[in-house]
Amino acid sequence: MRSGYYLGVAAPLDAAAAKQLWVVKGRLMKGTDPIVARPYEDHDYFVIEIEHRSERDDWAGLHGIAELNEQFATVMADRTSDADTKRQRLGQLWPAFQQALQGSPELTDPDRARIAGNVQQDLAGRLEAMAAGNPFVTRDVSDGLPPSEFDFVDVQRFVDLTNEADASRARVALTGNFD
Secondary structure (H helix, E strand, O other): OOOEEEEEEOOOOOHHHHOOEEEEOOEEEEOOOOOOOEEOOOOOEEEEEEOOOOOOOOHHHOOOOHHHHHHHHHHHHOOOOOHHHHHHHHHHHHHHHHHHHHHOOOOOHHHHHHHHHHHHHHHHHHHHHHHHOOOOEEOOOOOEEOOOOOOHHHOOOOOOOOOHHHHHHHHHHHHOOOO
16 A cells, blocks of 8 residues: 555545545545535545554554553662662663563564664663763753653664664664663
8 A cells, every 4th residue: 555545435436526525634524625625424434544654653652662661760760779770770671671562563573673772772871871970861952851861752763774783783672681
């Protein structure tokens, strides 16, 4: 299938009537143009949008993965632990994260590796900043976030699977230890 909208209408095919149908913000409308069109109510219908993406960006909210976000965030926010202790605690959580990625039917193998690699590198950078006493983690846009504020949604993109070195590190992150 190609990217785009697909429409099914419970009515006989009428080419003239089809020219008055528009999809506006995901809803089927009827009129001479999309500006003056009104919601379509003539027959039952469905609209399906197919979208091609090179990577999944909503992974942080997937079942099994979202639950781990709070655990990772709790470790990173713990003010009583130093970077080495946090690294050990993250290492203990890492197998559950890998298992959640591997067990998610919503992810492809490249997504699993990319996510594991990105999360691992993001956490490692935060831990490095904490160990060095740097209160901020440098980002691509040069703004800083405290390294203790962790959320899967904020994980930076480090992995380019077309780069063999990145792809190799991502596969190791998916199957190996946290370090």
